[in-house]
Amino acid sequence: MIKIAELEKIYRTEEVETVALNKLSFEVKEGEFVAVMGPSGCGKSTLLNIVGLLDDPDKGSFLFNGIEVADFNERKRADLRKRNIGFVFQSFNLIDELTVFENVELPLIYLGVKAPERKKRVEAVLDKMQIMHRRNHYPQQLSGGQQQRVAVARAVVNKPKLILADEPTGNLDSSNGNEVMQLLTDLNEQGTTIIMVTHSEHDARYSHRIIRMLDGQTVTENILV
Amino acid sequence: MGLTVGMTACFLIFLYIRFELSYDSFHSKADRIYRIVCDIKTPTEVIKAGGPSWAVPPNVKDEFPEIESFVRLSNTGILVRKGDAKFQEEHSMWADSSIFHVFDFRLLKGNPKTALRDELCVVFSETAAKKYFGKSNPIGQTLLLFGEGLPARVTGIMKDIPENSHIKADMLLSMSTLTKRFNPDLDGQWGNYGASAYLLLKPGSNPKALQAKFPAFLEKRNGKEMKQSQMYATLTLEPLQDVYLRSTRDGKNTGNITNVYIFSVVATFILMIACINFINLTTARSSERAKEVGIRKVVGAARTQLARQFIGESVIICIIAFLLAVILSSLLLPLFNQLAGKTVSQGIFQNARYVLMLFLAAIGIGLLAGIYPALVLSSFKPVVVLKGRFATGTRGIILRKGLVVAQFSISVALIIGTIVVYDQMNFMRNRALGFRKDLMLVMNTDGDPGTEAFKQAIKGIPAVKSTSLSSSVPGSGNPGAYSEIENKKGDLQIANLDLYFVDFNYIDQFKIKVLAGRGFSRDFLTDTTQAMVLNEAAVKMFGYSSPQEAIGRRFKQWGREGKIIGVIKDFHFRALQEPIKPLSMRIEQRTNLVSANVSAANMTATLASIEAKWKTLIPNRPFSYFFLDEFFNKQYRDEERFGKLFLNFAILAIFISCLGLLGLASYSTMQRTKEIGIRKVMGASVRGIINLLSNEFLTLVILSFFIAMPIAWYFMHAWLQDFAYRTEIGWWVFVLAGSIAVLIAVFTVSFQAIKAAIANPVKSLRTE
Numbered sequence: 002m003i004k005i006a007e008l009e010k011i012y013r014t015e016e017v018e019t020v021a022l023n024k025l026s027f028e029v030k031e032g033e034f035v036a037v038m039g040p041s042g043c044g045k046s047t048l049l050n051i052v053g054l055l056d057d058p059d060k061g062s063f064l065f066n067g068i069e070v071a072d073f074n075e076r077k078r079a080d081l082r083k084r085n086i087g088f089v090f091q092s093f094n095l096i097d098e099l100t101v102f103e104n105v106e107l108p109l110i111y112l113g114v115k116a117p118e119r120k121k122r123v124e125a126v127l128d129k130m131q132i133m134h135r136r137n138h139y140p141q142q143l144s145g146g147q148q149q150r151v152a153v154a155r156a157v158v159n160k161p162k163l164i165l166a167d168e169p170t171g172n173l174d175s176s177n178g179n180e181v182m183q184l185l186t187d188l189n190e191q192g193t194t195i196i197m198v199t200h201s202e203h204d205a206r207y208s209h210r211i212i213r214m215l216d217g218q219t220v221t222e223n224i225l226v
Numbered sequence: 227m228g229l230t231v232g233m234t235a236c237f238l239i240f241l242y243i244r245f246e247l248s249y250d251s252f253h254s255k256a257d258r259i260y261r262i263v264c265d266i267k268t269p270t271e272v273i274k275a276g277g278p279s280w281a282v283p284p285n286v287k288d289e290f291p292e293i294e295s296f297v298r299l300s301n302t303g304i305l306v307r308k309g310d311a312k313f314q315e316e317h318s319m320w321a322d323s324s325i326f327h328v329f330d331f332r333l334l335k336g337n338p339k340t341a342l343r344d345e346l347c348v349v350f351s352e353t354a355a356k357k358y359f360g361k362s363n364p365i366g367q368t369l370l371l372f373g374e375g376l377p378a379r380v381t382g383i384m385k386d387i388p389e390n391s392h393i394k395a396d397m398l399l400s401m402s403t404l405t406k407r408f409n410p411d412l413d414g415q416w417g418n419y420g421a422s423a424y425l426l427l428k429p430g431s432n433p434k435a436l437q438a439k440f441p442a443f444l445e446k447r448n449g450k451e452m453k454q455s456q457m458y459a460t461l462t463l464e465p466l467q468d469v470y471l472r473s474t475r476d477g478k479n480t481g482n483i484t485n486v487y488i489f490s491v492v493a494t495f496i497l498m499i500a501c502i503n504f505i506n507l508t509t510a511r512s513s514e515r516a517k518e519v520g521i522r523k524v525v526g527a528a529r530t531q532l533a534r535q536f537i538g539e540s541v542i543i544c545i546i547a548f549l550l551a552v553i554l555s556s557l558l559l560p561l562f563n564q565l566a567g568k569t570v571s572q573g574i575f576q577n578a579r580y581v582l583m584l585f586l587a588a589i590g591i592g593l594l595a596g597i598y599p600a601l602v603l604s605s606f607k608p609v610v611v612l613k614g615r616f617a618t619g620t621r622g623i624i625l626r627k628g629l630v631v632a633q634f635s636i637s638v639a640l641i642i643g644t645i646v647v648y649d650q651m652n653f654m655r656n657r658a659l660g661f662r663k664d665l666m667l668v669m670n671t672d673g674d675p676g677t678e679a680f681k682q683a684i685k686g687i688p689a690v691k692s693t694s695l696s697s698s699v700p701g702s703g704n705p706g707a708y709s710e711i712e713n714k715k716g717d718l719q720i721a722n723l724d725l726y727f728v729d730f731n732y733i734d735q736f737k738i739k740v741l742a743g744r745g746f747s748r749d750f751l752t753d754t755t756q757a758m759v760l761n762e763a764a765v766k767m768f769g770y771s772s773p774q775e776a777i778g779r780r781f782k783q784w785g786r787e788g789k790i791i792g793v794i795k796d797f798h799f800r801a802l803q804e805p806i807k808p809l810s811m812r813i814e815q816r817t818n819l820v821s822a823n824v825s826a827a828n829m830t831a832t833l834a835s836i837e838a839k840w841k842t843l844i845p846n847r848p849f850s851y852f853f854l855d856e857f858f859n860k861q862y863r864d865e866e867r868f869g870k871l872f873l874n875f876a877i878l879a880i881f882i883s884c885l886g887l888l889g890l891a892s893y894s895t896m897q898r899t900k901e902i903g904i905r906k907v908m909g910a911s912v913r914g915i916i917n918l919l920s921n922e923f924l925t926l927v928i929l930s931f932f933i934a935m936p937i938a939w940y941f942m943h944a945w946l947q948d949f950a951y952r953t954e955i956g957w958w959v960f961v962l963a964g965s966i967a968v969l970i971a972v973f974t975v976s977f978q979a980i981k982a983a984i985a986n987p988v989k990s991l992r993t994e
């Protein structure tokens with residue numbers, strides 16, 4: 002599903018040049034659950050952003066479902082992204098001014114789904130995440146675990162083929178963390194491909210495969226399954 | 227920045243208002259001086275005259291002991307010759323010798339008691355004296371007045387009359403010349419008007435009580451005459467300081483209290499907009515400082531201490547704004563004087579008191595602007611703030627949005643005002659006036675004996691298509707005459723008719739349409755002495771339903787009797803503020819205005835040959851001319867100025883409002899950076915984001931528009947009532963004003979919005 006070869010990303014600021022990704026190559030198959038690990042600043046988030054089509058690489062090739070997307074422009078990337086990819090962030094990134102329901106509804110609005118259909122799908126996914134009773138609450142009124150469940154709900158509401166999770170449990174205590182990991186595992190079992198960045202060996206064990214990174218390069222790959 | 231601009235504008239307007247209000251206040255006896263004005267009731271109308279008849283002032287003085295003194299002033303234009311130099315002195319005035327006693331016009335040279343006592347005495351202003359005599363001492367020198375060259379003695383030099391005096395003159399002539407030499411029974415003429423009159427009352431006397439005694443007095447002295455002429459006078463006393471701003475009797479040249487009110491409101495508005503901005507931005511910034519406040523609180527700052535700190539900061543900013551405003555004001559003052567058309571102030575430090583007042587106002591603004599954010603900020607709960615959970619309360623947001631709405635309402639109202647003023651100007655300039663005003667050259671010979679010859683002579687110039695001689699041209703003013711005209715019922719009806727003395731060519735030359743009967747013609751011998759032409763308005767006044775009916779009816783007017791021979795279509799012989807009044811025209815030989823219809827080509831050459839003819843035929847007078855169209859439109863100079871000021875204020879208000887909007891927009895987008903990032907990740911397009919951000923503000927602007935619309939309509943509708951002929955405030959005015967406001971707002975906001983929308987969401991979502 003994802004095939005990356007010789008990918009490079011360099012951040013230039015006035016004083017310094019940071020090589021975030023250095024000729025990185027790897028592959029993720031459909032239905033896989035991959036964990037990415039490595040020390041802080043080694044380029045994990047950068048990788049996820051590029052895979053998630055939020056950012057473009059400087060060099061290299063990126064095949065998404067067999068299509069070269071490395072040179073896609075912003076609009077094409079956005080189009081591909083909103084149909085195929087869901088995101089879960091460490092800091093949840095919910096919009097404070099919108100209710101739980103509205104937050105989850107957002108991707109469907111941008112996909113152009115009609116209101117009655119949206120309502121059905123949002124309610125279905127909120128049910129599944131067991132936060133239906135909180136649908137009219139605002140994010141600030143929820144606990145961290147609940148917020149992350151909303152974020153996961155939002156990531157899956159448009160039934161993406163790929164979910165990217167950047168330290169999804171980083172801000173959660175272990176029981177809430179486990180709950181989220183269980184959700185992701187369930188999604189994976191239903192066929193969704195998942196790439197997850199994590200610092201926790203415990204969480205990484207939920208995955209099929211661990212990619213370890215250092216200074217923008219992959220160092221090892223452990224296959225767990 | 228915005229505050230500085232606002233303060234500057236407000237300060238300048240304030241100076242202007244103060245100047246307008248200061249008119250005639252420099253007279254030390256101002257509170258005891260009253261102008262006598264006179265309503266003359268005729269069977270058809272009430273004439274609001276600016277002064278009483280000549281006999282009134284001396285006679286009331288003799289009758290009523292509470293009157294200490296009186297002055298009569300009568301404007302005139304006089305030909306003055308000194309050696310070979312000729313001047314047409316337009317700002318000259320006949321004045322009773324008491325003028326220096328009643329008013330504080332200070333004599334630099336000469337004795338105020340006697341300077342204007344004797345016949346043929348002249349007092350010059352400093353400036354005029356310099357013009358005539360340069361450096362030499364003018365006192366005792368002799369000048370020749372009028373065409374016949376009466377010798378007059380210079381008996382005094384007075385300090386130039388200040389700008390803020392409604393009485394304006396460069397040259398004063400002794401009234402006794404008029405009352406003793408030219409017209410010995412003038413002091414006893416109860417039915418002859420032509421001077422304005424001022425009474426100085428003794429201290430402690432009651433003007434109301436005095437005024438109440440006038441009707442009986444007039445009845446006793448003049449009752450019979452009034453009955454005969456059917457013209458009843460009522461005398462009213464106007465306090466001196468009301469003459470300039472509040473009196474409606476002097477036509478267009480004086481101030482207008484309405485404008486002063488409008489400007490006060492505008493100044494307040496502008497200052498308010500600027501303050502709103504300031505409060506808005508301070509509050510907006512305050513949330514950025516939430517963390518600072520949290521930390522300060524944790525380390526033990528008391529709430530009052532914090533509040534004091536914030537208020538202090540805001541006061542300091544205001545003082546800085548004040549200093550900048552003072553600098554900016556003094557830089558802009560010359561420009562502003564020019565715009566206002568008079569020297570409102572020579573330098574702002576001449577008005578030190580007002581600078582001080584502005585300073586206090588600045589501190590006040592600082593306090594006010596500081597209090598709200600101070601209260602909000604100092605009440606933050608440190609725990610909440612430090613946890614990063616701080617979000618500005620919806621209350622604050624609503625307040626700030628409300629303030630932006632207020633600002634834009636004011637701006638939109640000012641835009642609408644500007645458009646209406648300009649539309650009315652346009653309307654007045656383009657309205658068909660009913661006479662030819664283009665390429666019409668008019669020269670005033672002051673009735674010089676060479677006038678007729680001059681008229682004939684310039685007719686010979688090829689570029690001069692036709693000429694005419696008359697007492698008046700549209701816009702020049704004209705006498706009103708006591709007239710008796712046969713009305714529909716067949717009775718002679720008394721009326722005060724405006725009167726034009728014209729020649730045979732006048733109606734043709736000015737392309738005035740004859741509706742019934744005929745214009746004057748040399749073919750009818752009686753036309754010179756027994757014919758009159760009326761306009762439609764006059765015909766209507768006498769009860770005729772059609773112009774034809776009036777033809778052949780009798781008239782009596784100023785020593786003449788005869789028949790109405792023609793009716794002309796109404797034309798605007800006054801500015802469009804005034805409705806077209808009943809007008810009569812008759813042939814008169816010796817008048818003073820030569821008008822010539824000239825061809826557009828080679829204007830300079832034409833003027834030169836006309837001037838050459840003048841020099842030979844009217845050698846005693848300086849050559850001067852004007853073009854009728856410019857002359858007529860000069861009557862709208864005040865409106866034009868008003869419009870310009872309005873435009874400037876509108877631009878200013880918009881500018882300040884936009885600063886406010888920009889501030890709020892950038893603050894709001896900054897607050898929403900994260901939200902924008904999330905939305906983009908979820909698939910929002912750039913356009914979607916821009917719309918999202920802009921709509922929020924557009925709603926505000928549109929809301930302001932709907933608030934401003936009725937208010938602006940109300941005020942501008944009232945303003946338009948001053949014009950007898952006026953435009954409608956069409957819906958397009960609002961559409962235009964609304965579009966301008968929306969466009970400017972969109973432009974202001976979209977810059978921020980676009981910047982936020984194209985930013986890479988990755989950056990805004992990075993966890994630090």
Ligand SMILES: Nc1ncnc2c1ncn2[C@@H]1O[C@H](COP(=O)(O)OP(=O)(O)O)[C@@H](O)[C@H]1O
Nearest residue numbers: 012013019021040041042043044045046047048
């Ligand atoms: N927008 C950016 N501008 C400049 N440098 C960046 C930017 N984003 C990331 N970096 C740098 O790139 C490197 C990789 O960052 P990141 O992918 O966030 O690492 P990780 O997620 O593994 O901690 C780091 O050194 C980081 O400082």
Ligand SMILES: [Mg+2]
Nearest residue numbers: 042045046047
């Ligand atoms: Mg990271």
